[in-house]
Amino acid sequence: MTIVEDATAGRRDRKKRQTRDALVSAALRLVAERGLDQVTVEEISEAADVSARTFFNYFSSKDEALVGDQAGDSERVLAVLATVPPEVPALEAFRLALTPMLEEMQADSALWLLRLKVVAQNPSLLPRLVAGSVETERMTTEALAARTGVGPDHGYPALVTAVTGAAFRVAIIRWSASGGSLPLTELVDEAFAAVAAGLPDPRSAA
Amino acid sequence: MTIVEDATAGRRDRKKRQTRDALVSAALRLVAERGLDQVTVEEISEAADVSARTFFNYFSSKDEALVGDQAGDSERVLAVLATVPPEVPALEAFRLALTPMLEEMQADSALWLLRLKVVAQNPSLLPRLVAGSVETERMTTEALAARTGVGPDHGYPALVTAVTGAAFRVAIIRWSASGGSLPLTELVDEAFAAVAAGLPDPRSAA
DNA sequence: ATAAAAGTTTGCAGCACCTGCAAGTTTCTT
DNA sequence: AAGAAACTTGCAGGTGCTGCAAACTTTTAT
Numbered sequence: 001m002t003i004v005e006d007a008t009a010g011r012r013d014r015k016k017r018q019t020r021d022a023l024v025s026a027a028l029r030l031v032a033e034r035g036l037d038q039v040t041v042e043e044i045s046e047a048a049d050v051s052a053r054t055f056f057n058y059f060s061s062k063d064e065a066l067v068g069d070q071a072g073d074s075e076r077v078l079a080v081l082a083t084v085p086p087e088v089p090a091l092e093a094f095r096l097a098l099t100p101m102l103e104e105m106q107a108d109s110a111l112w113l114l115r116l117k118v119v120a121q122n123p124s125l126l127p128r129l130v131a132g133s134v135e136t137e138r139m140t141t142e143a144l145a146a147r148t149g150v151g152p153d154h155g156y157p158a159l160v161t162a163v164t165g166a167a168f169r170v171a172i173i174r175w176s177a178s179g180g181s182l183p184l185t186e187l188v189d190e191a192f193a194a195v196a197a198g199l200p201d202p203r204s205a206a
Numbered sequence: 207m208t209i210v211e212d213a214t215a216g217r218r219d220r221k222k223r224q225t226r227d228a229l230v231s232a233a234l235r236l237v238a239e240r241g242l243d244q245v246t247v248e249e250i251s252e253a254a255d256v257s258a259r260t261f262f263n264y265f266s267s268k269d270e271a272l273v274g275d276q277a278g279d280s281e282r283v284l285a286v287l288a289t290v291p292p293e294v295p296a297l298e299a300f301r302l303a304l305t306p307m308l309e310e311m312q313a314d315s316a317l318w319l320l321r322l323k324v325v326a327q328n329p330s331l332l333p334r335l336v337a338g339s340v341e342t343e344r345m346t347t348e349a350l351a352a353r354t355g356v357g358p359d360h361g362y363p364a365l366v367t368a369v370t371g372a373a374f375r376v377a378i379i380r381w382s383a384s385g386g387s388l389p390l391t392e393l394v395d396e397a398f399a400a401v402a403a404g405l406p407d408p409r410s411a412a
Numbered sequence: 413a414t415a416a417a418a419g420t421t422t423g424c425a426g427c428a429c430c431t432g433c434a435a436g437t438t439t440c441t442t
Numbered sequence: 443a444a445g446a447a448a449c450t451t452g453c454a455g456g457t458g459c460t461g462c463a464a465a466c467t468t469t470t471a472t
Contacts, residue, residue: 010468010469011467011468011469012419012420012467012468012469015420015467015468016420019420019421037457040456040457040458041457041458041459042457050421050422051421051422051423052422053421053422053423053424053460054420054421054422056458056459056460057420057421057422060459061458061459062458062459089406089407090405090407091404091405123337123340124337126337126340127332127333127334127336127337127340128333130333130336131329131330131332131333131336134329134332148407148408148409149409150408150409153380153383153384154408155376155377155380155393155396155397155400156400156405156408158376158379158380159372159373159376159397159400159401159405160405162372162373162375162376163369163372163373163401163405165372166365166368166369166371166372167365167368167369169368170361170364170365170368171361173364174359174361174364177359178359187361190361191361191365194361194362194365195365195369195401195404195405196404196405197404198297198401198402198403198404199296199297199362199365199366199369199401199402200295201295201296201354202354202356202360202362203354203355203356216439216440217438217439217440218438218439218440218448218449221438221439221449222448222449225449243428246427246428246429247428247429247430248428256450256451257450257451257452258451259431259450259451259452259453260449260450260451262429262430262431263449263450263451266430267429267430268428268429268430
């Protein structure tokens with residue numbers, strides 16, 4: 001996936017990206033076919049035509065190749081968050097900060113839908129997927145604390161980030177369940193709106 | 207921990223509980239001292255005076271001995287949830303359903319605070335801790351869907367359980383950070399109240 | 413162009429995690 | 443007391459993952 005062949009940088013970096021993509025792709029395909037523990041790292045490496053040792057030069061575990069590290073997301077989210085004026089309510093600021101990431105996911109929807117399908121079929125991966133964003137949560141919590149100017153023992157910033165993450169995850173799972181037919185941003189907006197309204201009983205205003 | 211020696215059942219079950227407690231206790235103590243990957247299953251078993259093979263008769267992984275399985279919690283939560291009349295708003299119903307579990311945690315606070323400290327010091331355990339409640343979330347989502355009578359493609363039940371879980375987790379982390387000095391139920395109530403109010407900016411009403 | 417430098421891949425040795433199986437030991441039942 | 447049932451243990455073996463050193467490839471400098 002993402003075989004866009006961006007001609008940036010030299011041959012070395014291009015090859016690295018190719019190898020990485022080949023490993024991710026092979027891992028997802030094989031696990032989708034056979035299930036998580038019916039696939040060995042050896043087989044994945046074989047399918048990507050590299051040695052098993054090389055696999056571990058790219059990923060620290062089999063799971064990581066499947067769920068991705070998405071470490072770079074933190075910075076982008078924080079960067080956008082910094083541009084949102086402080087008068088904007090925290091929830092809305094968060095929704096804006098997540099938008100670029102959502103758009104990228106939708107652009108890579110084939111990869112992401114396969115990834116989410118694999119996670120759905122192998123529940124032990126779900127915590128790993130969540131874990132990937134734990135560092136992002138930590139950093140956004142700090143940023144929010146600074147933004148709102150509350151004390152460090154106040155629970156508000158952590159609560160907002162945790163709840164935001166939860167709403168985000170639910171939207172993504174619904175997106176996956178719909179096979180990508182519903183626009184992701186819409187699902188996220190809906191979830192955020194429900195949270196902002198205090199999660200009222202849907203029977204009151206269906 | 208929990209060395210209450212309840213004289214229920216026969217000697218066999220008593221010994222099983224003792225062995226299990228000894229393993230959990232040894233695991234938490236050693237990992238708190240040295241760190242997760244500086245402790246082997248062999249050493250934990252040694253400290254509990256059983257063979258390494260026996261360790262795996264009790265826990266399917268090293269992590270499980272540390273975070274606990276808390277599989278039994280699901281049923282209790284669901285049972286309480288079933289007794290709450292349907293007119294009660296979902297968030298409030300959830301708060302009530304979680305109360306027994308909270309009280310038990312506070313009763314076992316020494317164990318839980320150590321466990322949470324170990325998790326905080328070894329972030330790779332966090333996913334495992336979350337994994338324990340993923341099944342509970344799935345089941346409560348179903349129960350909530352039945353309770354509120356919304357369609358299966360509606361996001362509301364999943365959103366409420368996910369957000370509830372997030373609020374719960376934040377409260378627990380604050381509890382742990384306070385060293386158990388703040389009452390857990392109070393922290394949970396505060397978090398739930400904030401969610402029910404739609405997470406308003408705390409500057410508006412500090 | 414050539415050589416040195418820097419980065420990447422690979423095999424190998426090795427430890428730790430985890431599982432199935434069969435034999436031995438303890439507890440329960442009658 | 444004897445047999446059934448449950449628990450513990452050792453052993454063999456596969457897989458995950460890491461460190462190290464040797465080969466190889468790409469980049470940089472001369």
